[in-house]
Amino acid sequence: MKSKANQSQGMLIFRITQTQMFAIGTLKVREIVPFCTLTALPGSHPTVVGTANLRGVTTPVIDMSLAIGYKPIPVEERKRCYIIVTDCQRKVVGFLVRGIEKISECDWKAISPPPDTLSTKALLTGVMKVDNQLVQLLDVEFVMANIFPLPNDKLHPIIADIDREKIKPMNILLVDDSKLARRQLSDALDSINIPYSVSNNGIDALQLMKDHAQKGRPVDILVSDIEMPGLDGYELTSEVRRNSGLSETYVILHTSLSSEISVDRAKQAGAHEALTKFDANELVQAMLRGSHEKELIELEKEKKKEAQNQ
Secondary structure (H helix, E strand, C coil), rough: EEEEHHHCCCCEEEEEECEEEEEEEEEHEEEEEEECEEECCCCCCCEEEEEEEEEEEEEEEEEECCCHCCCCCCHHHHHHHHHEEEECCCCCCCCEEEEEEEECCHHHHEEEECCCCCHHHHHHEEEEECEEEEEEECCCCHHHHHHHHCCCHHHCCCHHHHHHHHHHCCEEEECCCCHHHHHHHHHHHCCCCCCCCEEECHHHHHHHHHHHHCCCCCCCEEEECCCCCCHHHHHHHHHHEEEEEEECEEEEEEEECCHHHHHHHHHHCCCCCEEHHHHHHHHHHHHHHHHHHHHHHHHHHHHHHHHHHC
């Protein structure tokens, strides 16, 4: 099978209602299967309609319509539905939807922020036109966080004082188009008193990095999502590496995709690491490695300067 790391990112377009079209990035999708027999899961979240045995894996199945604020899909209608099986945030989950439209090539730069008029705006990362129809790009991280909340030990890092002081002087930039992901990142660093800046897209992040560099304080550590409209994490990393004023930035690509899927392409783009969302301790340890890398770079510069002065 061709590695997903080398595949272009398309959009899987599906229907929640008869008229509402939604999409998720194809790299999150494992497979699409017709509705199958489900086993009840007592005590589960109200949106979980049961579990399915898919290729030997017991997979929770979520009524996507109910999960994003619409009426649930009636039981009698489910037999005509499909299950989108995703691999996202370290969890294999099925989403029950009314219909699959198509997989579409996607110009991620053409995706616009969701307008204020959309009632589901909090669950969206963008909107686009496909065949003259409005398609809403879902924030899958937000949906899953409401159903499978992360434990505190994943959200709040534990770090020794001496290590925190190594990270604290770093100029850190966090980039993610997901409102939930930005909040998780911010909360994690706030909990250990680490300063940072935030951007919600790659284009603004690149300009912010250039501005910081011109002011003599370049970004030391960049933490960026991969799937973003405008300029995705791979493209942002490549732009950083091509710019001599930014090229020393320690780049951590942070994604809801499996890190095994992403790591090869992340390295090709010039990133130092690719991490799977969301484990605050893993993230902070990566930042600690970034601060160590920065320290080595500064020591090397000092040695060269001393050698030139001799």
